[in-house]
Amino acid sequence: MKHARTHLLVCAGTGCVSCGAFALKEALEKEIVGRGLQDEALVVATGCNGFCERGPIVMVHPEGIFYQRLTPEDVPFLVEEHFLKGRPVKKFMYVPPAEATPVPKMADIDFFKHQRLIALRNRGRIDPERIEEYIAYDGYEGLAKALAEMTPEAIITEIADSGLRGRGGAGFPTGRKWALCSQEKASPKYIICNGDEGDPGAFMDRSILEADPHAVIEGMVIGARAIGAGKGFLYIRDEYPLAVQRMGIALGQARELGLLGTDILGTGFDFDLEIVRGAGAFVSGEETALIASIEGQRAYPRQRPPYPAQHGLWGQPTVINNVETWANVPSIVRRGAAWFAGLGTETSKGTKVFSLVGKINNTGLVEVPMGISLREIIYGIGGGIPGGREFKAIQIGGPSGGCIPRDLLDLAVDYESLTGAGAMMGSGGMIVMDEDTCMVDIALYFLRFTQEESCGKCAPCRLGTRQMAGILARIAAGEGTDDDLRKLEELAVTVKQGALCGLGQTAPNPVLSTLQYFRDEYEAHIRDRRCPALVCKSLITYFIEPDKCVGCLLCLKACPVNAVSGERKQVHVIDQAACIKCGACFNVCPPKVRAVSKTTGEEGRS
Amino acid sequence: MTTKKLTVQELARIRERTKALTVLREGAGRAKVTVHMGTCGIAAGARGIMDALLQEIESRGVPDVIVTTSGCAGLCNREPMATVEIKDRPPVKYVQLTPEKMRRILAEHVLEGRVVAEYALAVGSETMY
Numbered sequence: 001m002k003h004a005r006t007h008l009l010v011c012a013g014t015g016c017v018s019c020g021a022f023a024l025k026e027a028l029e030k031e032i033v034g035r036g037l038q039d040e041a042l043v044v045a046t047g048c049n050g051f052c053e054r055g056p057i058v059m060v061h062p063e064g065i066f067y068q069r070l071t072p073e074d075v076p077f078l079v080e081e082h083f084l085k086g087r088p089v090k091k092f093m094y095v096p097p098a099e100a101t102p103v104p105k106m107a108d109i110d111f112f113k114h115q116r117l118i119a120l121r122n123r124g125r126i127d128p129e130r131i132e133e134y135i136a137y138d139g140y141e142g143l144a145k146a147l148a149e150m151t152p153e154a155i156i157t158e159i160a161d162s163g164l165r166g167r168g169g170a171g172f173p174t175g176r177k178w179a180l181c182s183q184e185k186a187s188p189k190y191i192i193c194n195g196d197e198g199d200p201g202a203f204m205d206r207s208i209l210e211a212d213p214h215a216v217i218e219g220m221v222i223g224a225r226a227i228g229a230g231k232g233f234l235y236i237r238d239e240y241p242l243a244v245q246r247m248g249i250a251l252g253q254a255r256e257l258g259l260l261g262t263d264i265l266g267t268g269f270d271f272d273l274e275i276v277r278g279a280g281a282f283v284s285g286e287e288t289a290l291i292a293s294i295e296g297q298r299a300y301p302r303q304r305p306p307y308p309a310q311h312g313l314w315g316q317p318t319v320i321n322n323v324e325t326w327a328n329v330p331s332i333v334r335r336g337a338a339w340f341a342g343l344g345t346e347t348s349k350g351t352k353v354f355s356l357v358g359k360i361n362n363t364g365l366v367e368v369p370m371g372i373s374l375r376e377i378i379y380g381i382g383g384g385i386p387g388g389r390e391f392k393a394i395q396i397g398g399p400s401g402g403c404i405p406r407d408l409l410d411l412a413v414d415y416e417s418l419t420g421a422g423a424m425m426g427s428g429g430m431i432v433m434d435e436d437t438c439m440v441d442i443a444l445y446f447l448r449f450t451q452e453e454s455c456g457k458c459a460p461c462r463l464g465t466r467q468m469a470g471i472l473a474r475i476a477a478g479e480g481t482d483d484d485l486r487k488l489e490e491l492a493v494t495v496k497q498g499a500l501c502g503l504g505q506t507a508p509n510p511v512l513s514t515l516q517y518f519r520d521e522y523e524a525h526i527r528d529r530r531c532p533a534l535v536c537k538s539l540i541t542y543f544i545e546p547d548k549c550v551g552c553l554l555c556l557k558a559c560p561v562n563a564v565s566g567e568r569k570q571v572h573v574i575d576q577a578a579c580i581k582c583g584a585c586f587n588v589c590p591p592k593v594r595a596v597s598k599t600t601g602e603e604g605r606s
Numbered sequence: 607m608t609t610k611k612l613t614v615q616e617l618a619r620i621r622e623r624t625k626a627l628t629v630l631r632e633g634a635g636r637a638k639v640t641v642h643m644g645t646c647g648i649a650a651g652a653r654g655i656m657d658a659l660l661q662e663i664e665s666r667g668v669p670d671v672i673v674t675t676s677g678c679a680g681l682c683n684r685e686p687m688a689t690v691e692i693k694d695r696p697p698v699k700y701v702q703l704t705p706e707k708m709r710r711i712l713a714e715h716v717l718e719g720r721v722v723a724e725y726a727l728a729v730g731s732e733t734m735y
Contacts, residue, residue: 003664005660039660061631062632062674063674083675085676085677086675086676125631135624136624136627137628265612265614
């Protein structure tokens, strides 16, 4: 390769790939060759850039220009204008909502400028399939330092002093976990990376594995050195084919350079890693279930203690940390504990990666310092709620988490504050909900999820989640009673206290938090047979207002069950008995007519 | 790629060798040279200027010089043109370039900081990205 004067970084995270990133990359390469620029312009596929909402994304360096929502058809113009003639193309740049001027540089876009990257430091700037690019950005420098200059005890002290806590959910101090395991006499010891990310709407770990696999490998080799392990496993769910593929390539390159295997970096330390593909059960993310799965058994959790640090894989002392936790380790060793501990709050240091999804303008992956407020994340980075709707709640921590209401928007995010508010850090899923979201429906959704994913080993979780989901379904159907709320709360507490593993112990959180903050919505469903957000199908009615209907036949044709009757230029009528509440008529009625209305409860007409 | 197993020192050498990549992606070179490549510039031979510049950067092994292009600067009769920007100094525009002139500008101005006054149009003007 000659000295390329410009680098075009095409985001090839799963989000952008699914909207055509590879076709775009091919078109770019073809056009660049066609223009004779192949020695000057280097096209690189990177991992997830984070701003998934705007994909496919291309970053152009050295200028730092951010192009978004590109298609192969845009490529000829872009190549001629920018890469040949040096005129950045405004029409492909990002224009913030409610503004008219494009923002050319990534560093100036609100979504990026409030973020602080540690675990995602290489996202969108290196080719994850080329180890040299990782090394160029100080890759494996932390490992070199750990192996050549530090004792295992010193590594553990560094991690402990940094204040790093597990990024997978519970937030156990990583340094303490490593110290416990290093004190065990038994040998061999093992290292595991938990990449069984299963929360709906969460994709932090997938993005790290896809964008920067070497960061995880480097972290694990450092961890192995600290506790004296010779072998490690990367448990990655099989629904993440790109992550598995890139990790496989990364492992091969690391072995080739002697960064894995025997005598790593000439220091006499031996360690190797292997990928285990998870079969995609939510419970496999629970550490003892995951260990059972690696052993070839059914992914059943078991009682703790003993903790894996003492009695883990094949009964041997094992350190298991989540993907994001491992990705933080190299930077901490390289830059020192004090640097990391300088970020964040009293109890929660460093940064956290969140996947920001739901009713939010800037869907994507963000990494922010601990202690940032929810308001900054949702409005500063996320760009607020689309369509001028009102923010209602944010669901944090997936099926184990809870819904946090508007009053708590200024809450500073850390492990303790989220748990105190009835949610939890979890692995970092954030689902934003607007006023059109029904909280009973959300609680039902998560309960159904945990009920389906419950492994069935312990009764509180197996039976409790089923009963709770049943009650919620009854309330959503408008058949609930006041006693149902009492039962729901009683069951929630029982499951929380009695379940064997983290999955069951946290499964009631979505119910408890919505009951705490949105009890009036439950009561509206039960007492008034109303769904205030107009979501629960059993409680809503679609109605054609006779004085507004122009008899255009649109809704009649759209109705999948022929529940609409009427003739051209005559008022249409919905047969309520036949209506399945799909909303097709509501959606198809022209905005200037708006004859179809959606109502609930007493307002409902039939 | 070498298949030899790395030592700590060799790891540092790879990092040094790949410095060009980080310099370019962070936009943090010691200098930036902009070759004007509007239609007028291309017609007057800007392509040859660009090739000479890139070859010279490669053969001298100075990867921290950033090269970009720009459109017409409005002085079409003085093309090919290039602008040299060194951190904290006013940009200098060079006119009626030849590959030979470009090589000399790289050697004297970009690498040693001495403006080649005889080829320069003016010192100080609008900056561009």
